[in-house]
Amino acid sequence: MLNALRRFAAFCLCIALSLGVLAPAESHADTAKPEDMAVIRRQAEAFMSAEKRLPELAKLVSDENWVFTRNLIHGPLQEVGREMLYINQRLNRSERKQADKLARSLKTALAELDEASRLQDPARMQRAYSAVAAGFDAYSDVIPEEALS
Numbered sequence: 001m002l003n004a005l006r007r008f009a010a011f012c013l014c015i016a017l018s019l020g021v022l023a024p025a026e027s028h029a030d031t032a033k034p035e036d037m038a039v040i041r042r043q044a045e046a047f048m049s050a051e052k053r054l055p056e057l058a059k060l061v062s063d064e065n066w067v068f069t070r071n072l073i074h075g076p077l078q079e080v081g082r083e084m085l086y087i088n089q090r091l092n093r094s095e096r097k098q099a100d101k102l103a104r105s106l107k108t109a110l111a112e113l114d115e116a117s118r119l120q121d122p123a124r125m126q127r128a129y130s131a132v133a134a135g136f137d138a139y140s141d142v143i144p145e146e147a148l149s
Contacts, residue, residue, distance in 0.1 A: 047140070
């Protein structure tokens with residue numbers, strides 16, 4: 001009985017030491033490098049300038065201006081997907097999965113808005129625009145604060 005208790009205590013000690021060694025490595029891996037933050041900052045700036053075009057897009061959608069809505073999507077807003085990709089690649093691993101999900105959602109919403117404009121469906125355009133606006137808002141929360149300052 002005493003021998004089994006000693007083995008159990010040794011096993012617990014090994015586990016505790018293993019976890020103690022692994023924890024600092026994980027926290028060190030989660031800190032952003034200065035060169036990563038520079039890329040995030042540059043891409044976040046472009047993302048935010050695209051986000052500033054949302055009121056213009058809202059006006060086009062409410063005016064049912066099919067052509068210029070599509071022009072805005074395929075013009076200034078076209079690079080949003082690339083910007084989010086570069087940001088996501090530089091984020092901490094713990095944040096990357098959520099950021100990828102939000103980026104896919106925003107790109108899907110933009111594609112839906114483009115399709116609604118092509119089909120000239122005003123109700124579908126309104127729903128798609130709401131999803132685009134929500135997508136921009138949700139993704140901007142993923143961008144680290146130090147990249148926005």
